[in-house]
Amino acid sequence: MVRKSLGKGLDALIPGVGNLETRSIQEIDVQLIHSNPFQPRIQKNDESLEELAESIRIHGILQPIIVRTDGIGYEIVAGERRWRAAQKAGLSTVPVIIIEEANEQKRLEIALIENLQREDLNPLDLAKGIQRLMLDFELTQENISKRLGKKRPTIANLLRLLDLPQEIQGMLEKNQISFGHARALLSVxxxxxxxxxxxxxxxxxxxxxxxxxxxxxxxxxxxxxxxxxxxxxxxxxxxxxxxxxxxxxxxxxxxxxxxxxxxxxxxxxxxxxxxxxxxxxxxxxxxxxxxx
Incomplete structure (x- = not known):
């Protein structure tokens, strides 16, 4: 089963990608798909990936993976976690949408936005991703808040986490303290x-x-x-x-x-x-x- 919806940030980045009536969803062999070596990396969480794999075993993939053809197969633009979890779940094929119109920089931006829309993302990883969107793609906090569906003050507070000492950032990254704790410490x-x-x-x-x-x-x-x-x-x-x-x-x-x-x-x-x-x-x- 495939849910006919994509993140609002992706729809803003690729005009028409959210309209699945004009996009053909295809089932592609997982072995023909590979990750983008330049895709922005987010801290991996094996337990979270296993939970996603279990969900896929029961419900299937609820959102298609976005790929592009590259001469040797299909390169992932957005949805690498779903692809990895699908392999863990034992799926032989996965639903994909093939796009070709986005250039390399836009594909990187799409991949980063897709990563940042994950519900299980560590707040520090989210802050680093937002910072990269601002530095590499020259997006404003207002642009980012709209694409991620988050309020602008939330974006500002997340960015302030990067001003914390490295020791505290490490605690936050390991989930030893929460975003609420870190936000309180910022006032000191x-x-x-x-x-x-x-x-x-x-x-x-x-x-x-x-x-x-x-x-x-x-x-x-x-x-x-x-x-x-x-x-x-x-x-x-x-x-x-x-x-x-x-x-x-x-x-x-x-x-x-x-x-x-x-x-x-x-x-x-x-x-x-x-x-x-x-x-x-x-x-x-x-x-x-x-x-x-």
């Missing part, structure tokens, strides 16, 4: 603090709401410090060396412990958000894993 200015907070997300299995609350508290503390300093300056109150050192230590402890720290006269307050957080702070301060 310090790169070192971003990394500390990302490690804390993994270690304590924090939800997006948890990390947003922690970041909010850290920002609140920073704002209070800034307002306090500004107020003192306006009143022309001289800050002695001890107060300056206390403020410096307070800020550094906040970064090191990745939690809210307050130093007052003869006291220090360290906030924590549960038993695991308390043990984490204890380990950082004492160098010991457990208190007992």
């Amino acid at each position: 200015e310090s790169q070192d603090l971003k990394i500390q907070l990302s490690e804390r997300i993994m270690r304590e299995n924090l939800s997006v709401r948890n990390i947003e609350e922690i970041i909010h508290n850290l920002k609140e503390e920073t704002e209070e410090t800034v307002v306090s300093k500004s107020s003192k300056k306006k009143k022309e109150i001289k800050i002695d060396q001890k107060d300056s050192e206390s403020s410096f230590i307070e800020e550094n402890l906040t970064r090191y412990l990745a939690t809210k720290v307050k130093i007052a006269k003869k006291s220090i307050t360290i906030e924590y958000y549960g038993d695991e957080d308390l043990h984490r702070i204890y380990s950082l301060i004492t160098g010991k894993e457990e208190p007992f």
Whole structure:
């Protein structure tokens, strides 16, 4: 069974490709089809491919593969995952639509758009693909949002993921943290603090709401410090060396412990958000894993 529909991005790239009444769907031997060696690569997920193969065993291919003739057979323009999954499912033929009118650059663009429309795509891979569309094909965020069927702010937020430290990008790529976690970390200015907070997300299995609350508290503390300093300056109150050192230590402890720290006269307050957080702070301060 073949579903008579294609992604809206592909329809925009190849005029008429979405109208299957004017396009002939043919069954082609899988052995006559080969991948495009220059097709943009997206991180492979064997488990996801196996799931697609199982779906194809039950329901068949729901969307035809787009190919072109190249003298030795048929080169895939869009649908390589479906072709690979079909082979895993044991199919001998697959439904295809043959196109010839797209030039090489347009075929690469089509392949990339098709990859980016996958529902199981890692957000970092999606961000890299969007960046490539902008750099290689000179598409705007508005163009891309229309072709991928995503809102423009979503495109902008995905691109911002590429500004995260490599350590955090690696966590996101391995699905150790979510897009929501990463988006929350983008609001933190310090790169070192971003990394500390990302490690804390993994270690304590924090939800997006948890990390947003922690970041909010850290920002609140920073704002209070800034307002306090500004107020003192306006009143022309001289800050002695001890107060300056206390403020410096307070800020550094906040970064090191990745939690809210307050130093007052003869006291220090360290906030924590549960038993695991308390043990984490204890380990950082004492160098010991457990208190007992």
